[in-house]
Amino acid sequence: MLKSAKRARSAEDKSLKRDLILNTASQLFDDSPDTLPTAAAIANHSGIAKGTVYLYFKSKEEIFLALLEQHYQAWFSDIRSAITADKPDSDEIINALCHYIESQPQFFQLASLSSSIIEQNVDSKILLEFKKRLVEIITSASKDLAQRLDLDEYETCAQLLMRSYAMLLGLWQVSHPPEKVAKTLDNPNLTLIQPEFGLEARDALAQLWHGYVGQKGAKSSGRFWKIGNLFAKTE
Amino acid sequence: MLKSAKRARSAEDKSLKRDLILNTASQLFDDSPDTLPTAAAIANHSGIAKGTVYLYFKSKEEIFLALLEQHYQAWFSDIRSAITADKPDSDEIINALCHYIESQPQFFQLASLSSSIIEQNVDSKILLEFKKRLVEIITSASKDLAQRLDLDEYETCAQLLMRSYAMLLGLWQVSHPPEKVAKTLDNPNLTLIQPEFGLEARDALAQLWHGYVGQKGAKSSGRFWKIGNLFAKTE
Amino acid sequence: MLKSAKRARSAEDKSLKRDLILNTASQLFDDSPDTLPTAAAIANHSGIAKGTVYLYFKSKEEIFLALLEQHYQAWFSDIRSAITADKPDSDEIINALCHYIESQPQFFQLASLSSSIIEQNVDSKILLEFKKRLVEIITSASKDLAQRLDLDEYETCAQLLMRSYAMLLGLWQVSHPPEKVAKTLDNPNLTLIQPEFGLEARDALAQLWHGYVGQKGAKSSGRFWKIGNLFAKTE
Amino acid sequence: MLKSAKRARSAEDKSLKRDLILNTASQLFDDSPDTLPTAAAIANHSGIAKGTVYLYFKSKEEIFLALLEQHYQAWFSDIRSAITADKPDSDEIINALCHYIESQPQFFQLASLSSSIIEQNVDSKILLEFKKRLVEIITSASKDLAQRLDLDEYETCAQLLMRSYAMLLGLWQVSHPPEKVAKTLDNPNLTLIQPEFGLEARDALAQLWHGYVGQKGAKSSGRFWKIGNLFAKTE
C-alpha cells in the first residue's frame, strides 16, 4: 500500500500514477487470477482513493485492457527479437512465442477473459483503437518474418502468427482450468485434455509451422526450419 | 412460456423436464449470447418454478455444462461419421470439424465461456465426470482416426484432434467479438485479427494437419491427405 | 424493527408485507422529510432483507408513489365526504381540502418531491396507470360536486378541484422551506413569502372558489357559498 | 467551450466571468431540464477550471439560485410594466404573469426544483438574503398594484400575487411531467391532470383574481377588471 503524497501535475507524474494503478491491478489479479479485482481493492492497495482510479481509466476493465496491451507489446517484442536475431531458426521463434506466455501466465489469463469479460465492458472507441494498435504490431512482426523467410508478401506470415496465437490461446484454456478446481482435475486420465502447456504448445506450434512450410514450399533456407526436429523430441 | 403442471413421476417424465430446461436455456442463450440467461428467466420461460430448476441441476452453470456436453457429443458424432465414412479424406474431416461449429454457433459461444465462467461455478465432482466423458469421446474418435490412417497408436491422433479444437476455439474467440461491439469493429483494417471464421478455420486446420502428416510420415495412403489442395485454393 | 417470521404465501400475507414496507417507508420519511430514505434503511427497519423489498416494489421510488397514492385516496375520500355531507357548504369543503393536508404533512411533502424526484425514477407504465387512477378519483369527486351544485356538467368542477390542488401545492412549497433552513428563515419579514400554510390555504381557496361562483353564476343555492364569509374573517 | 485565459482582475472582469458561468449553466440546464448539470460540465463548457467555479459560487446550487433570481427579477419587471402601463386591465397583467413563464420555461423548471433540490444545498445565509430581496421585489410590485387599484393597503395585493405565483407553480408541476415520461403520458384521458399550461394558467388566474375583486368590493374602477371576460372566452 504505497502512499504517493503529492499530486501528479506533470505528465510524467501522471504516467507514474497510471503505472502505479496498473501494477497494483496486476498484482491483485495474480493473487486470484480467475476474477478481476474490484475497483475498491485496486484503489486501496494503490494507496489512492477510488475516484482517483477513474481519473486514469474510464472503467475497471480498461485497466486490464491496458495491462493486456502491455503484454501483447512485450510478447511481440520478444517475438521480433527472435525473428530478427542473427541466425534464427523456427525453433527459436517458437520458443519465443511460448516462453513469454509461460513466464507471464497473467498474459493468457487475461487474454482468456478478454472476449468474455474485458471487451464487454470497454468503450467501443477505446476497444477499436486498441485493436488497431494490435494489428500494427502483428503486421510489423509479420513483415520481419517475411523478410527472414525471403518472402515477398507478409500476409501468410501474419496468418501464421495469428493462427499460432489462436492455437496457444486455445491450448491455454484447455490446459488451465479455474484454480479452484485445478486440484480435483489433476488426474492422469485427463492429460489428454489437460496437457502440460509448455510442451504441448511447442509441439503443436511446430506442427503448425511445419504445415506452413510444407504448403509454402522451400523458398526459404532449409536451415531455418528445424520444426521437424522439435516434434521428434516429444514423440 | 409453457405450462406443464403435472409432476415428473416417471424417469421419462424427469428426463423430459430436464430437456425442457435445457431447451429453454438454449433458446435464451441464443437470444443474447454474451451472457448466460438468469435462473429466473429459464424457469419462467420453461413454465416452471425457480426451485424446480434446482431439482434438476445443482447450479445454473451446470445447465450450460450439460448443453455444452450435448454439443461436444454431436460434434464428435459428426467427426466420427466423417472419419469412418466410406472413403474419407482429410478435407472431409476438416469440413466436419468446421461445419458443426458454423451451423451451431452456440457451441463455441458456450465453449468460450467455459473456462472463464461455466467451469468456475460447477461442482468439482460434476466437472471431473464431465471431463472424463469428454476424454472418452475424444479417445474413441482418435482411435477411429488412427485406424483410418493405419496407425498403431492413437495418441498422436488424439493430440491432433485436441490441437484442432484448441485452434478452432482460439480462432473463434479472435473472430467473434462481443455482439455490442461487433458493429464498431466491422472494419476492413481489422480483417487480420478478425477473419471470417469459416474460411480461416478450414485453412488453418489444413495447415495443422499438413504439419501432422509431414511429421508423421506417409504411412497412410496418399489419397487421404488432400489438405494441401485445400490450402492451395485459398492461397 | 419488526420480525415477520413466516413467508407470505397467501395474497393476504403478501398484502400485509407490502403494507409493512409502506409503513416503514412512511415512518422513515417522516423522520427526515427532505430526502427519500434509502432502500437499505427501509429493509432494515422492516426486519426484512433488501432483496425482499424489490419483490414488492420495482424501485424505491415506487414505494413512495404508492404512499402518495394512498394519500390522494384518503384526501379525496375526505373531500367527497364533505361534498356529500348532509348540508355542506363551501367552507366545509375547503376545510376538508386543507385539513387532511395539515394533519398529514407527509402528503404534500411527497407531492412536492413527486415531479422532481419520484416520477423521474418510476417506470412509465406504472406511472401511467397511477395517473389514470388519479383521474378517476378526481372525476368522481368532481361529479359529486357538480351534483351538489346542481350543475349539468362536471368539467368545471374538476377544473376547480385541480386548481385548488395546484394552489395548495404551490402554497405548500412556498411555505415549507427545507427543514434545515427553516429556522434561519423564521423571520417576520418573510411572512409574505412564507405564510402559515393553514390560514393562507383556506383564504386563498376561498378566493379561488369565490371567483368560480362569480363566473359560473348563481345557479346553485346561495346557502352553499359561504366563501365570502371565510375570506372576511382573515381580512 | 470558450477559452478565456486571462484573469478577472477588475470588478467588471469578475462580473463577466460570473455571467459566463451563469450563462453556461443556463444553457446546460435547458439541454436537460430534469436535473441540474454537473459542476464539471459547467466548468468545461465555460472553458474554465472546476475550482474557478467555486471562486464565484459557494456551491453548485447557488448558481441556479442566482439564475432563479434573475428570472424572478425579469418576471416582476414584466409584471410591474403591465401594472404601471398606461391603462392596464386585469387581463393584461394576467397575461404578463403567464407570458414570461411560457417564453422562459427554464424559470419554472428551476422554481420547481427550488424547494426540493436547490434550497437544500444553499447556505442558509445566502438563502435568507435571497428571500429578503424577493420580498422587496414582490412588495414593490404589490404597491404598484395597490396604487393602480386605488387601495390604501398593499398587503392583499401582495397576497394576490403570491397566490398567483403559487397557483402557477402548482399548475406548472401538474402540467409538466419529467421529459422522459412526457410521451407516454401524452394521453387524451389525462388532459384533466395534464392541462395545457398556458390556457389553464390564464383561466385559473382569472378565476382567482375574480374572487379577489369579488371579495374586496368594487373600490377600483370597473374598467380594470376584465377577468370575467377572459374567463368567458375559454368557457
Next chain:
DNA sequence: AATGAATGAGGATTCATTCAT
C-alpha cells in the same frame, strides 16, 4: 486568481440459491 488532481462518501439493484409450505 486560476488550476485540476484528488477525494471518498454514497446507494440502488440483481440474482443465484435455499427452504418453508
Next chain:
DNA sequence: GATGAATGAATCCTCATTCAT
C-alpha cells in the same frame, strides 16, 4: 415433487468540493 418467497452478498461509478501548486 413442486413452489416461489426470502435472502443478502456483491460492487461500480459519479460528482460536489477541496486544496496543493
